Amino acid sequence: MILGRRDLDRMPKRDGGEIRAFQTEFETAIPHHMVARSETFRGNLDDLRAFCTVVDLGTVTAAAVSLGETKGSVSRRLTRLEKVLGATLMARHPRAVSPTAEGLAFYDKAQKSLGLLDAAAESARDARTVPAGHLRVTTSVDFGIEVMPEIIASFRAAYPQITVDLLNTDARLDLAANRIDLALRLGEAQETGYRAAIILNTRIALYAAPAYLAHRPTPTRFADLASHDMILSRERPGAAGITLGDGQGQTEQIAVQPAIRVSDFATVLRLTLAGAGIGHVPSTVASRDVEAGRLVQVLAPWATEGGAMRALSLAGRELPARVRVFREHVQTEMAKRFALELVPGTAPILPDQSGKP
Numbered sequence: 001m002i003l004g005r006r007d008l009d010r011m012p013k014r015d016g017g018e019i020r021a022f023q024t025e026f027e028t029a030i031p032h033h034m035v036a037r038s039e040t041f042r043g044n045l046d047d048l049r050a051f052c053t054v055v056d057l058g059t060v061t062a063a064a065v066s067l068g069e070t071k072g073s074v075s076r077r078l079t080r081l082e083k084v085l086g087a088t089l090m091a092r093h094p095r096a097v098s099p100t101a102e103g104l105a106f107y108d109k110a111q112k113s114l115g116l117l118d119a120a121a122e123s124a125r126d127a128r129t130v131p132a133g134h135l136r137v138t139t140s141v142d143f144g145i146e147v148m149p150e151i152i153a154s155f156r157a158a159y160p161q162i163t164v165d166l167l168n169t170d171a172r173l174d175l176a177a178n179r180i181d182l183a184l185r186l187g188e189a190q191e192t193g194y195r196a197a198i199i200l201n202t203r204i205a206l207y208a209a210p211a212y213l214a215h216r217p218t219p220t221r222f223a224d225l226a227s228h229d230m231i232l233s234r235e236r237p238g239a240a241g242i243t244l245g246d247g248q249g250q251t252e253q254i255a256v257q258p259a260i261r262v263s264d265f266a267t268v269l270r271l272t273l274a275g276a277g278i279g280h281v282p283s284t285v286a287s288r289d290v291e292a293g294r295l296v297q298v299l300a301p302w303a304t305e306g307g308a309m310r311a312l313s314l315a316g317r318e319l320p321a322r323v324r325v326f327r328e329h330v331q332t333e334m335a336k337r338f339a340l341e342l343v344p345g346t347a348p349i350l351p352d353q354s355g356k357p
Contacts, residue, residue: 043084045117048110050077051089055099055107131321136165139184142266144168146285148184151333155326162322170264175314181323183312184330186282194312195319197327200334202306203247203283207295212275219278219298222254229259229277233268242280244302252302282306287337309334 053063054074064074078097082089089103099107139148144166152164167173173180175194183194186202206225208218219225222244232242245251259277262268265285272279272286273294279286283303289295311327313319319327 043081044077045114047077047081047084049114050074051081051103052107052111052114054078054090054097055103058096060097131159131325132161133320133322134163134165135182135322135326136167136178136180137182137184137326138167138169138173138178138180140170140186140264141168142264142269142282142285143184143186145266146269146288147334147337150288151330154333155329158329159322159325162326164326175312181313181320182327184309185312186307186309193315195315197311199309199311199327199331200284201308203303204280204306205283205286205300205303206244206278206298207272207281207286207290208278208298209273209275209294210296212272212277213296213298218296222252222299225254225256225278225299230256231260231262231268231271231277231279232256232258233262233265233280242304244299244304246302280304284309284334284337 050063050067050069053066054060057063057066060071060074060078064071067074078090085106087102087106088100089106090097091100091103137148145168148166148168152166156162156164167178167180172185173183175181175183184199208216216228217224219228241253241255243251243253260271262271265281268279269281269285269289271277272281273289278298283306286295286297290297311330313323313327
């Protein structure tokens with residue numbers, strides 16, 4: 001393994017820039033007449049460890065036993081390291097070796113640098129197994145406002161050693177360019193090159209506030225929607241349509257004229273809670289208000305298939321532990337919320353002979 005400036009620059013910083021300190025240690029450890037100041041250490045790290053082990057134990061034989069190598073292998077490592085540095089680090093005697101003055105100076109710095117490198121490697125390994133550190137998550141504005149606060153609060157209660165950045169945006173941010181660990185996205189998969197896990201399949205249902213239904217007849221048939229104030233998200237101007245399904249394979253295309261059209265589901269939810277009309281809202285977003293009695297689902301169980309909620313992360317061999325436990329936590333909490341969506345507060349429907357409202 002050859003360690004140069006480019007390799008060091010790619011390593012994650014740890015505790016106040018210890019990796020940069022590691023590079024500085026190597027640069028100052030090599031005397032000026034060995035290597036120019038603009039260069040970095042180009043030797044083999046195993047050779048460097050062998051040298052430090054020989055100095056620590058006093059003999060090539062003891063070092064060979066400690067490293068699980070032959071005496072000849074350790075001797076060749078010392079010679080190769082000296083050739084890279086252009087200096088004699090060890091004085092050879094018939095029955096022993098001892099570090100030269102330059103060897104002792106190099107040993108003092110190199111030993112500290114190896115300690116920093118070992119600590120950095122241990123930190124990288126721990127990232128896969130120990131949930132700790134900083135987490136950056138992005139999701140849509142409506143999901144981030146209406147759903148994520150409770151999820152993050154319960155996650156932080158379980159993992160206080162993990163700090164969280166939440167980026168609420170409807171833009172599909174590039175994970176690598178924005179240093180994002182996890183993206184929670186709704187709908188069909190549009191991106192490639194990411195690891196994707198389905199959190200749950202969502203439905204977008206029709207909801208109304210009890211105050212609205214107190215002075216407007218509760219719709220029991222699809223045709224009744226024409227006499228109601230409909231609140232829709234992301235619809236084109238003019239007549240709009242929504243497709244409703246019963247979850248058993250039957251679907252119906254409903255033509256509606258929105259009374260209010262907005263850009264996101266969070267605003268649809270707020271307007272619906274305010275009694276402005278019947279809102280078309282994801283069940284996961286509305287479920288807490290349904291549970292609390294602030295909303296009633298109308299024309300249940302008919303709803304629009306909303307697609308899958310996916311957790312996207314950078315492709316790789318293994319997710320860091322902090323990302324893995326957060327994804328699992330989201331799945332658990334969403335399963336709880338999803339189970340509540342149709343239990344309380346659903347308005348009855350009257351089917352016709354075809355089984356449709």
